[in-house]
Amino acid sequence: MTLFEAIQKRYSYRGAYRPVQVPREDLRKILDAGLAAPSGCNTQTTSLIGLDDPALIETIGGLLEKSGFAAAPAAVCVLTRRIPAYGDVYFNIQDYAAAIENCLLAITALGYASCWVEGQVTENPEVQQNIARAVGVPAEYTVVAYLPIGIPEKEGKRPSYKPFSERAWFNGFGVQ
Numbered sequence: 001m002t003l004f005e006a007i008q009k010r011y012s013y014r015g016a017y018r019p020v021q022v023p024r025e026d027l028r029k030i031l032d033a034g035l036a037a038p039s040g041c042n043t044q045t046t047s048l049i050g051l052d053d054p055a056l057i058e059t060i061g062g063l064l065e066k067s068g069f070a071a072a073p074a075a076v077c078v079l080t081r082r083i084p085a086y087g088d089v090y091f092n093i094q095d096y097a098a099a100i101e102n103c104l105l106a107i108t109a110l111g112y113a114s115c116w117v118e119g120q121v122t123e124n125p126e127v128q129q130n131i132a133r134a135v136g137v138p139a140e141y142t143v144v145a146y147l148p149i150g151i152p153e154k155e156g157k158r159p160s161y162k163p164f165s166e167r168a169w170f171n172g173f174g175v176q
C-alpha cells in the first residue's frame with residue numbers, strides 16, 4: 001500500500017477484532033513510525049508502549065467505554081512529557097498528535113485497523129491513572145491516548161468528509 005493509499009484508507013475502527021496475533025515485528029514497525037514523527041525543536045516528548053500481552057490489553061481496554069478495544073490483539077499506549085521546546089513554549093501536544101498519525105498510517109499500511117482513543121482516556125483522570133498504573137508509567141509522563149490494533153472482524157465505514165473546496169484552497173482563502 002502506498003502512503004497516499006494508507007492516508008485515504010485510514011479510519012476509526014471501533015468494532016470487534018479477529019483473534020489473530022499482531023507479530024512483534026509489525027508492532028515494532030508501528031512504534032518506529034510513531035517515533036519518526038517530527039517534534040517541536042526535536043524535543044521528542046512522545047513515548048510509546050506497545051502492548052501484545054492479552055491480559056494487559058483486556059485490563060486497559062476494559063477501562064475504556066467501547067470495549068471492542070479490550071479484545072484487540074495489540075495496542076499502543078501514547079505518553080507525553082511536558083518539556084518546553086524553548087522558554088515557556090510547549091509543543092508536546094502537537095508532538096504526540098504527529099506521532100499518533102504516523103502510527104495510524106503504519107497500522108493501516110500493514111493491513112490492521114485502529115482508532116485514536118484520546119477523549120475516553122483524558123476525560124476521566126481515574127481512567128488515565130489506572131492505565132498509567134497498569135503499564136508502570138513514571139509520574140513525569142502522562143498517558144494521553146490508546147490505539148488498539150488488529151484485523152477487523154468486519155470492516156467499518158469511513159465517515160464523510162467535507163468537500164475539498166470547503167476546506168482547502170490555492171493561493172488565498174476561498175480561492176478555487
Ligand SMILES: Cc1cc2nc3c(=O)[nH]c(=O)nc-3n(C[C@H](O)[C@H](O)[C@H](O)COP(=O)(O)O)c2cc1C
Pocket residue numbers: 010011012013014066115116117118119120121157158159
Ligand atoms: C484528538 C482526538 C481524540 C479522539 N478521541 C476518541 C475517543 O476517545 N474515542 C473514539 O472512539 N474516537 C476518538 N477519536 C476519533 C475521532 O472520533 C475520529 O477521528 C473522527 O470521528 C473522524 O473519523 P475517522 O477517524 O474515521 O476519519 C479521536 C480523534 C482525535 C483526533
